[in-house]
Amino acid sequence: MKTPGLFDLPFGDALDARAEARMAEKLDGRLAGVDEAGRGPWAGPVVTAAVILDYARLPDGLNDSKKLTEAKREALFEEICASAWVSFAGASAATIDQINIRAATLQAMRRSVQGLALQPRHVVVDGRDVPPGLGIDGQALVKGDARCLAVAAASIIAKVVRDRMMVTADADYPGFGFAVHKGYGVPAHMAALTLLGPCPLHRRSFKPIAALLDAR
Template sequence: MISKAPSLFDLPFGDAPDLALERQHAAAFDGLLAGVDEAGRGPWAGPVVTAAVILDYDNLPDGLNDSKKLTEAKREALFDQIMTSAHVGIASAPAKTIDRRNIRGATLGAMVRAVKALDVSPRMVLVDGRDVPPGLPQDGQSLIKGDGRCLCIAAASIVAKVLRDRMMVRAEDHFPGYGFAVHKGYGVPRHHDALGQLGPCGLHRYSFKPVRVAAGDDL
């Protein structure tokens, strides 16, 4: 159980995860330690994407860190290495699910599905943030800012971020004019202006106020 493993809650908020402590933690669960993270909670459009990763601590990609601290080129390179050296589960929730369940519920549900999508069942799941998703078949721990403190969560953050960015780049072909390939659905001025000119499209989250306003539903 949790008490038998070295605690990761005492990990410092530094520039990179602590490999030695995490390796000990993973060994306590026979290496079956999964990190879970998401990409896309904040955007006005597009899915939220989640990933679960079980790393091979004897074959780690070099430079794993919080995806937000990495360049796009570095994330892409690490993505390929993670996909070939680790067990990876992926799930997403589209805008309609986000509108129906709210962003928190949609994200937590996708996290559970990502863990269940792993081809090897973990014995412990570490989740970035404050919440342990309800419905996990394994024990779980949440870790605030875990993507910068824990390698397996960092790997999950990279997988989720790269996949979501690729999805939004492809979305530009189907929904031109919004700039999805550039801003990935986030609420930047260019996106705000496009919403005003074109109105929402099928990728927009109507539960987010800027989209409701643009649709005339928040008067």
């Protein structure tokens, strides 16, 4: 839901570095993109990121994280962190179960923005919602990770951070295959759940996990 009185920046239907750089220049360079990774999985946190790019030092190949290989995301992650203002935050499975995935995501998005060392003047958020309580002008942009470079950069940061967390979780909770499927609802994950039952990283409010617990 948009907050009344916020102005929208005119983003097109595709990434346009020159047009976005002109928009950012009008904001003293303080245009932040925000995105998340991990709303859909059955296990693990949702991770959000906020990025303010330096348009004079854009990493080559910057794009929506879903359109990139894992190797390219990892390389861009390092380049973004070296050339931009970056902040990320997360919400655990327990928090997701307590307040629901949408609220947990928006809460983490707000903390990502607030964690930026450089205060943005305008925030572009992937999706349909601007996190409440930002105190900064902002807009929701559907398919923002394919239309705004700053959002694309945030999508890469969030995705890489979350993937790394799930690889670590695989060592802490062996047998679930977290390093491979990252907590998403694939057949191998369900087979492991049926055999082992949920671990502390599983989102018990999600229907497949709730149904499994009810059946036990």
